[in-house]
Amino acid sequence: MIEAINEQLLRAIGVGVALVDIGNGSLRFANDTFVEWFDRPDDPASPLALGTLDLRAALDKLDRDGRHTVELTFKLGRRTMTVAIEFNKALERENLAVLVCQNISRIKELESMIDSYAMMVERNTLEIRREKEQVEKLLLNLMPRTAYEEFKSFGVVEPRLFEDVSVLSADFEGFGEMLTAHDPALIVSELNDIFTAFDRIGEQFGCERIRTMGDSYFAVAGVPDPVSDHAAAIAGTAERFLRYIERRNENRTLPWRIRIGVASGPVIGSVVGVQRYVYDVFGPAVSAASYMRQAAGAMSIRADGMTSGLIDEGAAPGGGGS
Amino acid sequence: MSQSLYEKYGGFATVSRIVMRLYDRILDDDDLGPFFDDIDMPKMIDHQTKFVASLMGGPASFTDAHLTGAHRGLAITDAHFDRLGVLVSDSLGEFGVAPEDADAILVQIEARRPMIVKAPAA
Numbered sequence: 001m002i003e004a005i006n007e008q009l010l011r012a013i014g015v016g017v018a019l020v021d022i023g024n025g026s027l028r029f030a031n032d033t034f035v036e037w038f039d040r041p042d043d044p045a046s047p048l049a050l051g052t053l054d055l056r057a058a059l060d061k062l063d064r065d066g067r068h069t070v071e072l073t074f075k076l077g078r079r080t081m082t083v084a085i086e087f088n089k090a091l092e093r094e095n096l097a098v099l100v101c102q103n104i105s106r107i108k109e110l111e112s113m114i115d116s117y118a119m120m121v122e123r124n125t126l127e128i129r130r131e132k133e134q135v136e137k138l139l140l141n142l143m144p145r146t147a148y149e150e151f152k153s154f155g156v157v158e159p160r161l162f163e164d165v166s167v168l169s170a171d172f173e174g175f176g177e178m179l180t181a182h183d184p185a186l187i188v189s190e191l192n193d194i195f196t197a198f199d200r201i202g203e204q205f206g207c208e209r210i211r212t213m214g215d216s217y218f219a220v221a222g223v224p225d226p227v228s229d230h231a232a233a234i235a236g237t238a239e240r241f242l243r244y245i246e247r248r249n250e251n252r253t254l255p256w257r258i259r260i261g262v263a264s265g266p267v268i269g270s271v272v273g274v275q276r277y278v279y280d281v282f283g284p285a286v287s288a289a290s291y292m293r294q295a296a297g298a299m300s301i302r303a304d305g306m307t308s309g310l311i312d313e314g315a316a317p318g319g320g321g322s
Numbered sequence: 323m324s325q326s327l328y329e330k331y332g333g334f335a336t337v338s339r340i341v342m343r344l345y346d347r348i349l350d351d352d353d354l355g356p357f358f359d360d361i362d363m364p365k366m367i368d369h370q371t372k373f374v375a376s377l378m379g380g381p382a383s384f385t386d387a388h389l390t391g392a393h394r395g396l397a398i399t400d401a402h403f404d405r406l407g408v409l410v411s412d413s414l415g416e417f418g419v420a421p422e423d424a425d426a427i428l429v430q431i432e433a434r435r436p437m438i439v440k441a442p443a444a
Contacts (some may be wrong), residue, residue, distance in 0.1 A: 078355055080359050080362065105363075109363060110338070112363060112364040113367050113371050116371040117334055117371060121381055123381075148377065
């Protein structure tokens with residue numbers, strides 16, 4: 001009676017159970033689940049076939065080592081099934097193997113899904129990192145790195161006084177007329193070329209471009225990192241700007257007439273604006289440079305007394321402000 | 323930034339359940355199942371995880387070109403595509419996705435019809 005109930009239970013559970021002869025591999029018993037997964041051999045005496053599994057090798061291993069487990073993946077209809085098969089020896093019948101088969105397809109499916117998801121997340125993380133770098137690059141265009149680091153850590157940039165600074169202010173005489181007389185897109189494109197070249201020249205002298213506004217270009221030496229010969233650096237930059245424009249004008253029909261003012265003195269550097277951040281500098285040297293620029297003739301540089309003095313102090317014979 | 327449906331319904335924890343249920347439904351479906359007779363399980367799971375995640379605004383990068391490529395050469399009709407909509411809708415409903423949100427997802431699916439349907443309806 002109890003045996004009959006046990007057998008019924010065994011047939012009904014979702015775990016595949018089979019008894020296999022270790023000697024010849026023939027199937028002695030299989031519950032419904034097992035039969036659903038693996039075909040029962042037509043000839044009861046012939047060895048059982050379990051998909052791609054080498055049953056003979058598995059039974060030999062069982063005989064040698066005691067229990068062991070293998071995973072078997074096969075197609076059941078259109079579904080990919082993965083079953084973990086545990087081989088045990090029957091307690092009272094040494095020549096009989098008990099195969100307990102757990103369906104682990106869902107676990108495999110979930111593993112696949114996690115792999116897929118992990119790849120999506122990794123790709124996204126990479127994209128986010130790339131975007132972050134883009135934003136950082138953009139912010140570094142708006143402010144010096146030290147100001148950016150301060151801004152990143154504290155959300156603000158405290159105004160800071162820089163004592164020894166030289167300032168360059170440049171613009172182009174007749175720019176408004178150029179815009180009306182020529183294709184504005186062409187003028188702006190040329191201006192873009194010029195300012196890009198100025199950035200490169202300034203960088204060579206340790207100068208930092210602070211801002212451009214329309215045709216005016218504004219750079220400093222000594223902010224935020226000190227430059228010991230800031231006056232010479234700004235004068236060198238101004239000379240190279242002038243030379244660049246002269247050379248450029250030689251082989252073009254559209255001449256640019258630059259005016260450059262330079263001045264030295266203290267400035268205050270800070271980020272201004274809450275929604276639109278701009279790093280800017282203020283102070284007497286800034287006003288003086290603008291004033292010098294306005295006083296400069298086309299294709300010339302005009303320096304204030306402070307800059308000229310500093311250059312004279314630092315320069316060997318032959319030096320001097322223009 | 324507005325919350326995506328992916329975030330609203332608990333992210334991957336819920337999406338994974340929806341995907342598993344959709345996987346089961348598609349495989350057991352008499353009309354759609356045969357398309358997957360020879361498709362490996364990991365490939366199908368990967369495809370559906372990305373598909374459902376991208377429909378719900380999750381971290382998927384499932385481009386239109388990818389979708390077109392994946393269905394190239396298959397004789398998928400409008401009827402098949404409609405059936406997919408029903409199975410997705412049922413799977414979403416089962417995991418508590420509100421009808422208006424399910425509708426929004428179905429609109430997303432509908433937009434992809436030209437990339438998936440190749441043959442005229444029988």
